[in-house]
Amino acid sequence: MNVKINLDQLPKEELFGQGNVGCKGCGGAIAGRQAMKVLGERTIITIPASCMATLGGNNRHTTWKIPFYHTLFECAPAISSGIRAALEAQGIKDVNVVSWGGDAGSADIGFQSLTGAAERNEDLFHVCYDNEMYMNTGGQTSSQTPYSALTTNCTVNGKKTNKKNMLKIMEAHDIGYVACASIAYPADLMAKFKKASSRKGFSYIHVLAPCFKGWGIPSDQTVEFARKAVESGLWELFEVEDGVRTRNYEPKLIPVKEYLTPQKRFSKITAQEIEDLQQQVNTRYGKVGK
Amino acid sequence: MSKVLMTGSEAAALGAKLANIEVLSYYPITPAFPAMERLSKYIDDGELNCGFIRAESDHSALAAVLGASLAGARSYTVTNSQGLLLMTEVVYHAAGLRQPIVMAVANRAISAPHSRFPEQGDAVSQGASGWIQLFCENNQEVLDSTIQAFRIAEELRTPVMVNYEGYIQSHTSEEVEIPAADKVTKFLPLKRMAALDVKNPQGVNTVTSPDFYMDYKYRQNEAMEKALTFIPEVTQAYNTEFGRDSIGNLETYKMEDAEHVIVAMGSIVSTVRQFVDAQRQQGKKIGLVKLKTWRPFPGQELYAVLKNAKFITVLDKNIVFGVGGALATDIKAAFYGNSDMVINGFIIGLGGAKSGIEQIKQAVESTESSEQRNSTLWIGM
């Protein structure tokens, strides 16, 4: 399916974001705003414990103009499964049911309910907005923290295991649609949300949404680093639709160093580790030499 | 009304079916699974029009049911023991969100050590969760209470647990009178209250400041207290409608001149009845108070029926470690400063241990002879 997003023709209305209590420059909030431009008001969103859940509202205020439910940490896809069943029982149609977790709420503590909902092929989609750390509790290591990154509980040489490949795992569920996006490419991101919302069955979208605090970059550089991750070839924009894999963007392949070394979290990365990462990218993109 | 032989599992499933549940989710566990399978069969056979979420865990099962309830559907689940413990986080959360979920619990002992046998420790572990908890003596009560539970839950916006014991009830058949389906539908009109509704978007469970939080909790507790008067109203209405004799929060049995009273809940009550009958024949002034509503705790109502007793023997099929049986502890607290009778609590029948006439007799004798007053004693050691 070909979906083209024309940024000039997006609705002016903001269904998410106004008055949110997130940090200025929050990558997750940017993802939310972009997503809502295409999902529209007939959407019910569940967000497990995370920054994105807490910035969504307090007391009687909410930044969402759609039904928003801050769920328990482990179970947003299960909650959304129940919501879908309830809508069906009442004959309510044309509603996007979305669960939206951080990397912990999707890949770690939230993984069980995610894999369950995916296997059942529930008619909903799950978004993992990935800042590669547990930011709501101060920036601890997650399974999505990349190799050699420093976190608040991995403070000496950085994490010494690999980032768990959630996209491969979700692909292995043989669901209809799996996609990888970055907040620096809004048209691509929105096209992916549009596809997921127009499909029946379970879809999974993994979005790179940097946290400037956790990453140790200036707060006005969130989008810039979400771009560099892609341009360096470390973060691939792709989708797998009904088993067909498409790379959605050919990166310029700037040196991975340009992405890594300005981030404080990579201040302990060694020259060899950078070299290894560069080689991995080169292999993936069929490039010879540096 | 027709009478049919059925197990507690079948009575629970039939109650939920008659209540026209719209969304079901569960995760298999023994001894609750026959109720689950029966419900799935109703759905598969087209006898019940209900969405089913085949959850990958007990936690997700209650989460799914909660999501469904928030989106306006009448929702139901079944579990026990480890399943209930795994659900605990969602149990509290659902009560805080004031969702009228009904859950059957086929009470079973908690691991470790491993046991699959009856005990009420699983339900007792959730005693502070904000769920109304009803304990059923027999399978008729399982069916009646399940139907009543939806009315109670939906009116008070408070979830309800319907407890029946594993095996003793879940796998044992008794005669049960079945109310007419159309009458039950009338008894349980569907008043939807969807918190998640695209036509009226709201934020649910937003970050709450201390003053708001305290206010929510006050109201939650207020609803619980209201249940003490509301539950008997519902059973009354049910009895009128269906010509039945189901009880409110508690039932008194042979209490006229009773000097010694046994207090118990769940299946053991039936055995106590036999014991009391036999003792009465020997001229003993003994009676029984059966508690159906454990949460909220009808302390004043209990006091009113027990205040003239000299001896009270409380039977607890649970143990709160370092404290005693939950029921005895609550009774003592409710009677504080108001009485000088002997109240002895007995831990009995844990993990399926014997809790027959012999054990009840030991408890009663011990209360009358014991030097110890207001203590906790273990039966059958």
Ligand SMILES: Cc1ncc(C[n+]2csc(CCOP(=O)(O)OP(=O)(O)O)c2C)c(N)n1
């Ligand atoms: C059962 C449970 N355990 C722990 C927590 C504490 N907790 C809240 S948010 C969070 C981290 C969230 O990390 P992630 O999903 O990556 O989202 P982020 O905050 O980084 O955006 C943790 C550990 C919790 N809310 N519930």
